[in-house]
Each structure stands twice: as C-alpha cells, then as structure tokens.
Amino acid sequence: MTPPQEMTPTQAREAFRAGLRVPTSGYCRGWTQANLISLPREYAYDFLLFAQRNPQPCPVLEVTEPGETSAGIFAGDLRTDLPAYRVYRDGELVEERTDVTELWRDDLVSFLVGCSFTFESALLEAGVPVRHLDTGRNVPMYRTNRQCRPAGRLSGPLVVSMRPVPAELVPAAVRITSRYPAVHGAPVHVGEPAELGITDVDRPDFGDPVEIRPGEIPVFWACGVTPQAAVMQSRPPFAIGHAPGHMAITDARDSSFQVP
C-alpha cells in the first residue's frame, strides 16, 4: 500500500470512504487539509460572519451551495470521504460516524476551513519536529479561555492545537507558520498554557496528549475545531463537523496558501 504521506488526495479519500478511520496528520504531503463544518442554510450567514470576525481560527477556504456534496477545492464526496464525522443536535454531540450520507440535508451549507496540518511539512523541512507525527498520534487540542468575537447567534471559545517545540527552534516555527495565514498562520501563544486557561496539557479536550520533553516549549496555534466549539455553545438545531484531527484532504496545494 502507498505510504500515507505519498498518497494522492484521491487515494486517501478512497481509503477513508472504504472505512479507514485515522487522524490525517502526515497524509498526502504537500496537499492542503481542511476542517469541515456543515450548517443549515439559515445559519450560514452567522457562520460566515463569525469566520470573518475570527479569521485566525476560522480561515474559510471554500463554501458550498446548500446541499452540495463536493466543493471547488475538494473533488471528493463530503459525506463519505473524511475518516470520521461528528454530528450535533442542538449543540450536543450525539454521534461520531464514518459516513453521514443518510443524515445529509438539502439545506446544509458546508464550510471548509484551513487546518494547521497544512504547514507541518514546512515545519519538518525546516527541522522542526512534530511530536504527534513522530508518535503516530492525533494532535492535542484545547478549548481556551479566550472568547471569539460573536456573530449573530454564534459565539464560543478559541480552540488551539499544541505542538511542543525545542526552545531554540521556536523562532523558526513562528517564522515558518506565519507564512501560512490561510491555515491559521503564526502561533497565538508560546508557552504558559495556564494563561490560555489550560489547566492540564496532558488532558486535551480533543485529540491525544503528547509528551513535552525537557527543553521544549508548548506552542499553540489557532485551530479549526473552533467552529465546533461554537456549535456546542450556541446550539444550532443541526450541524455536522469532521472528527477533530480527521480532516478533509483537498485538491489544493499547500504552497497555494503560502505568502511570500
């Protein structure tokens, strides 16, 4: 079988459609990964405005027409081609599943939101290690004490992902990721998890814990799970998101989201 990092987006999507359920970090090197949030049309304006007001956690890459099952930068089927989905009713997570075809609705508008996995290959190339990749885990993600700017009926906390970075490589990590503003860009915080309201870095709200070794600093980037935290807080009647870390792999190149 093709190693995950060498798969094309089409190959990876086929594998996920066939039932493979894994976090997508490290898959399809060079191809952009995206968060998914699908909401009823009557919530679409509130969400697009929420994203406009919170561009660092919610950089919108693509928006579908109501009911559409693929998107400009995603030639696959949004209902089947992600490894796993989360289903929300009135803000409650009611189900996690690998296929949402039978739950799909004609009024669902789907938003693809940039994902920090996109810049991980640039980090690796620069010699910045990515612990969850090395250890085959999902990235750890945390709800923070920072509130996003609300929009209409939507409000919620900023969610962040964390990567431990050796202290001497923190400047490189900041510099490299700041070139990718459409996939969360530079970190929002370096060190001091308590200031973000994170009481225990070993107990992430989403994903898996990773070891922070001596000499390493926890570095926090805005995370595209933020829309799902807003769904949980704001309780729209229905929503579908990706399972955190189990992303939509798009047909867009990482490099297309890099700025000079």
Add this chain to the structure above:
Amino acid sequence: MTPPQEMTPTQAREAFRAGLRVPTSGYCRGWTQANLISLPREYAYDFLLFAQRNPQPCPVLEVTEPGETSAGIFAGDLRTDLPAYRVYRDGELVEERTDVTELWRDDLVSFLVGCSFTFESALLEAGVPVRHLDTGRNVPMYRTNRQCRPAGRLSGPLVVSMRPVPAELVPAAVRITSRYPAVHGAPVHVGEPAELGITDVDRPDFGDPVEIRPGEIPVFWACGVTPQAAVMQSRPPFAIGHAPGHMAITDARDSSFQVP
C-alpha cells in the same frame, strides 16, 4: 487648516460631514481607507460569500450589525462621514449625495472593504510616484472583462484601479503592495490594458484619467468598487456605496494590514 495628509481620521471625517467633497487619496497618511457597500440584510449572506470568493477585489475589513451606523474600525457615522455616496435602486445609480441619513434603513448591513489608497504611502516612501496624488486627481478605475466568481444572486466584473509606474520601479511596486493583501495586495495585471478589456485608458469608468508618460507602464490593482459593479449587474432593490475614490477613513493603521 491642517494639510490633508496630516489630518487625523476624526478631523477628516468632521470635514466631510461638514460638506467637503473630495477624493480621499492622500488624506490621513498612515490610516487605512475603506470602500463602503451597504445592502439590505437579505442580501448580506450573498455579499459576504461573494467577498469570500473574490478576496482580492473584496477584502472585507468589517461588517456591521443591521442598521448600525458605525463599525469597529470606523468610529464615525457611516451616513455622513464619507465625502460622497452613491445610491442604487434595482441596480440603477439614482443619486450621488454627501449625506445618506434620510435614506438609511434599519435592515442595512454595511461592509467596509479594503482600499488600495492604503498602500500608497508605502509606495511613495519607496520612491514609486503616484500620479493621481501628484496631480490632485481621483484614481482612474475600470470595469474589466474578467468576471468575479458569482455568489447567490450577486455577480459582476472585476473592477481595477490603475497607476502608471516607471518600468524600472514596477518590481518595487509589486513587491511593496503584495505585503498588503487585505487592501488588494499585488497588482492583478501589469501593462496591456486591452487584455483586461480596457479599450481606452484615457476614459476610465470611474474616477479621473491620468497621464501615462513615456517609459511608464500602466499597473492595475483589484479595486473595491467591484461590489458596486456587482450591484449594477445584479440589481438588488437597494444599495448605498461610497462615491468611487471618496472613501471611509478608518481608525485602523495601515501597518495593521501589512504582512511580513
């Protein structure tokens, strides 16, 4: 009287509110200028999606709540503090006026969209001349043959602004403006107006013509009048925009829209 370039945003807005009707290029050096488009709430999603799909001509800096008359980055009154406005009914330009207070509606959502005047002081500092500034004119703007990606009921052509740049300074002009993606960023075209469908550069669709001297190349940037061209083509029942070149002067610093 304070020279225009040294005015604060508050001073300039007061002057405009009192009736001064001038293009704002060169005003309030260092402060961000913005295009205005105000649309009924029922068109707000279509417009925000149009902007998301066409970020180069329509970089949204701020969105108001329905009926609001000021915005986060604009402490003035959106109904009076621009030098001039254009009023559209069913897509027809019906009126140009300096105050739209009596036309204001509780359902109007106002969008502030980045303006290329914002990077003109950076061009000047780098020795790139800005002809319309030197000659006290409005910038020339043109409808092009390039269509924007439509969104819902909104579609229309890309509108561009033009600045003649000495050939040897074109690279500097590209480099400098590419650092300002939120105010249109790098040019969309360098030279060859005919390829954009511009048959006569001396007859702009908006603003004033400017001289292109020997050795100068016409350089075209995406323009925030694009939303008004979409209004003209798509004919929403009601819309208010700024008079082209007569911008909203905001309380945000130019530098806040600069990327490294």
